[in-house]
Amino acid sequence: MSHTAHIPSHRKPRRSASKLAVRAGVAGGVLSTLAMAGTASATPAEPSAETLEMPVLDLDLGAGVVSAVSTAADNSRAAAVEGELTAQEETARTGAAAQAKKAKEDAQKKADAEKKAKAEAERKAAAERATRNDGRSSLTLKNTTNNDTPTKATGSAASIVNFARAQVGKAYVMGSTGPSAYDCSGLVQAAYRQAGISLSRTSQSQSLAGRSVSLSNLQPGDILYWGSKGSAYHVAIYVGGGKFVGAQNPRTGIVERSLSYDRPTGAVRVL
Template sequence: MSHTAHIPSHRKPRRSASKMALRAGVTGGVLSTLAVAGASGAASAAEPVTQTIELPTLTTDLSSQVAQSADATQQAAANYQLQAERDEAFANAAKQAKKDQATAEKKAEAKKKAEAEAAAKAKAEREAAQQASSRSTERTTLSTASTTAAAPASGSVGAVLSFLQSQVGDAYVMGGTGPNSWDCSGLVQAAFKQAGVDLPRTSQEQSTAGTAVSLSSIQAGDILYWGGAGEAYHVGVYIGNGQYLDAANPSKGVVIQDLSGYPASGAVRVL
């Protein structure tokens, strides 16, 4: 205690207990408030403020729509793939069909060509057979005509007709003198040479050789001519029965024909 404390005039007045308690209470409240505020401020300064956005919860309808959309997308992709496969299959089928058609056309063309060749060959064979048959018939006819013709005792006409018969079916060639191809005057000249008669080479000269005879009195072995005497363009030999033998033309060759179909202009007799 101060040495002046016992002096009444120097003592500090006592504060009442109630005032002191009030002040203590106020002070404590303020300090408490400041402490809280400070703590709050410190906390606020230490931790950043974060805003949380709550996403909406998917409802049943929305989930269904999402699922349907996914299914639709998957189905569309499947349809696109299927269409692509169909398009590719169609293109491949079209290419194969075109290839098959080309092959079929080639086969048809080859078949048509083969059939045409076969038909041509068959026709040629038929014509050859007909020609062979015709020649055989003509030789038979000539043989009959030779036996019925009035031949002289010397048999010279028979030699002429026999030679002519053996040439039936030979070819006609302009300027031909045998042995397998003839023209009209070349054949006549060769035939009469078998009887020892030398005739001129041309039809014009042969039409005036020997003695002229009328067509109404001709005999086997007489020379027939077409055109004027000395100007004849064709000759043949009468074999009897209204027929004659000649080297007709390139299409017929050496044949027997009827005078009624091609009447002669005149005749001469050399045997």
């Protein structure tokens, strides 16, 4: 029997498995240290009857886990915020592009509408200028020759004059070129067509046809115009005897009038 058998054991009750595992690791390290110290010592140590009590190492494993989880959560929140900001920026860019496109389309529509309104206003103004008031004061033509003296038209001029007079009483319709209705330039164009002469369609271009002649030296078949040459708003045909035939306006239709009724601005001769 061992000479220490009579010494009661001081071993404590068993610890939990987790603490035993930690103690085992620590004990291994301590025993290794003691073994190295014993080897270096010159005097052998006396055997001890006491059981070594291993220190309990309480590791705060939860703090590390909490820290890691907190860091991961912070990273997730930061990533979410960054993603949200990126999405907001993209939405803002998309919205700005859409607004710019809409603004451009609205501006183009407004410009088109203004252009159309301007053209319509000019057309109405021309039609109003062409409208003649039968009750207005007559204008006297000052000229050096007697345009009231009947002049007989011959050749192509006769064809033009006869056609124009044959249309008197028909309706005035803007844009019409016959045979039941005409506007001013449509009548002049149709009359010249009877003489085999092709004229442009508008009063502006007809006022540029042929060569300019004085209102005091008119001949049957000459084209009379009102307004500036090249931008005339009304035309008619001089038929001799100080008179003209023209498609005046929707109220009067095609009429034959004296030059004193409404003095032309100028005249051109194509024949």
